[in-house]
Amino acid sequence: MKVRVDPNICQGHTLCAMTAPNLFVLSDEDGHASAITEDVPAGQEELAREAARSCPEQAIVLSE
Amino acid sequence: MSIDETTAPRVDDESRKEGRRIVLDRHGPEYRTEFVDWAQRLHAGPRIAWNDTHGGYWFVNGNQELFDVARRSDVLSNDHDIHNRRRGYKGINVPPPPESSGTIGGFLEMDPPRQRYYRNALNPYLSPAAVARWQPVLDEITRAAIDEKIESGRIDFVEDLANIVPAVLTMALLGLPLRDWVVYNEPAHATVYTPQHSPDYPRVMKMAMDMGMSLFGRLQELRATPRPGLIDAIINADLGGEGPEDDMEIVGVVMLLVGGGFDTTTALTAHSLEWLGEHPDQRERLHREWDALRDSATEEFLRFYTPAQGDGRTVSADVEIDGVRFHEGDRLWLSWAMANRDEQVFADPHEIKLDRTGNRHASFGLGIHRCIGSNVARAGFKTMTKAVLDRMPDFVCDPAGTVHYETTQVINGMRHLPATFTPGKRLGPGLEETIDRLQTIVDEQGLAEPITVRKDRARLA
Ligand code: SF4
Numbered sequence: 131m132k133v134r135v136d137p138n139i140c141q142g143h144t145l146c147a148m149t150a151p152n153l154f155v156l157s158d159e160d161g162h163a164s165a166i167t168e169d170v171p172a173g174q175e176e177l178a179r180e181a182a183r184s185c186p187e188q189a190i191v192l193s194e
Numbered sequence: 195m196s197i198d199e200t201t202a203p204r205v206d207d208e209s210r211k212e213g214r215r216i217v218l219d220r221h222g223p224e225y226r227t228e229f230v231d232w233a234q235r236l237h238a239g240p241r242i243a244w245n246d247t248h249g250g251y252w253f254v255n256g257n258q259e260l261f262d263v264a265r266r267s268d269v270l271s272n273d274h275d276i277h278n279r280r281r282g283y284k285g286i287n288v289p290p291p292p293e294s295s296g297t298i299g300g301f302l303e304m305d306p307p308r309q310r311y312y313r314n315a316l317n318p319y320l321s322p323a324a325v326a327r328w329q330p331v332l333d334e335i336t337r338a339a340i341d342e343k344i345e346s347g348r349i350d351f352v353e354d355l356a357n358i359v360p361a362v363l364t365m366a367l368l369g370l371p372l373r374d375w376v377v378y379n380e381p382a383h384a385t386v387y388t389p390q391h392s393p394d395y396p397r398v399m400k401m402a403m404d405m406g407m408s409l410f411g412r413l414q415e416l417r418a419t420p421r422p423g424l425i426d427a428i429i430n431a432d433l434g435g436e437g438p439e440d441d442m443e444i445v446g447v448v449m450l451l452v453g454g455g456f457d458t459t460t461a462l463t464a465h466s467l468e469w470l471g472e473h474p475d476q477r478e479r480l481h482r483e484w485d486a487l488r489d490s491a492t493e494e495f496l497r498f499y500t501p502a503q504g505d506g507r508t509v510s511a512d513v514e515i516d517g518v519r520f521h522e523g524d525r526l527w528l529s530w531a532m533a534n535r536d537e538q539v540f541a542d543p544h545e546i547k548l549d550r551t552g553n554r555h556a557s558f559g560l561g562i563h564r565c566i567g568s569n570v571a572r573a574g575f576k577t578m579t580k581a582v583l584d585r586m587p588d589f590v591c592d593p594a595g596t597v598h599y600e601t602t603q604v605i606n607g608m609r610h611l612p613a614t615f616t617p618g619k620r621l622g623p624g625l626e627e628t629i630d631r632l633q634t635i636v637d638e639q640g641l642a643e644p645i646t647v648r649k650d651r652a653r654l655a
Contacts, residue, residue: 183552
């Protein structure tokens, strides 16, 4: 599974990092999120899905 | 297309509202007490309604519809054009305030790029990492506020706690003297909950004036002797090669941050404590499982109580969204509160579930105007709630003394939430002494610098 945050959509609500702190990191300066690695580590797929569901802006893109 | 069709007045103006008309007075007390009925009714349709009150406006209430509309900053404007330089748009309040006020609601009543310049200037003071630096200060203010009451066994959670903590922290973030919180405290809340027809309105307006004068004075001081903080960032903001137009613009931005920083967090904390008092089993569970439930419970209280109930916009170009033909100049209201109760997204939407997952509520708004203070609000709420659970775990609220805001037209707030509890021991000095001590720490450690300048947490010892 691959994960990324669309930077044009993310507004820094921080719910992704709250839900899955191992998958997302927030910028110190504006709190906008990015994925720590593009490939979701094995066993963390459900967390990635939960983070995507929690994002108010629906900025998290999961693929495969 | 014939010339006639392009120049004729729009004949469809009324037909596009057909089947969508409602009469809902958001400013009446019934809207608060009948909120669940209204939400259920509107979510069955029309999910984007035409509300024939206050000059007429679209009332966006469904969750998906709100998502589809709110993020369209290409066709929505927040502009409050009080000098009539552009298209005369009326900003984010429906109805707009009386023309005389002379200030606008900071960058929440601006469009990009100016709005973005301001946010870029302020984000490094308000990002999650920036706010985390303040945690020891938040803990200490909270400790002192509770110590003032802990031996008596009585507290008003609004006046004695939830008003104080966000206010003192906001002063610190702004770079104002911490003890100025008292100048801002009452007017910041009273201007929200006092309707224009109230006999108290003139007094509240006078307090608001005094607060404005105090702020003008502080601006002069801060120009002469700069101090780090949000106000410094505003004064020196690079708004595309120019600075703020005048002090009125600066005051508008500061008052946006004061309004956002004070009343909302107070409202969230008070309502949550009221609910926890009514549900002692859930209160014990939250206390016991704090680490596991802290975040989900916070988001759930945010969803359920939606402190800032909605935001107005003006449609800036003809557009069709979700089957509604919006016209340039139409007013609309984005009801975060209603979208947060939509069962298409939230199972049992009118229930509080401390462990709710997938909670993509809209309480901080959606799109480019997302609440810039959301991280401050969360930190303040969590700190106060945890301290109450730790230090007065058996509190019982007094419904007879509890006062909610009469209407939820702006903020779903509370004026009083008195409670009793088993008295405990003080842990340290009282509020005044603590605030003086914190002032020294804020100054010496430059705590109000942006995260780009200072990365370390506050050190209190
Ligand atoms: S939850 Fe969504 S909007 Fe918020 S920081 Fe994460 S990706 Fe961005």
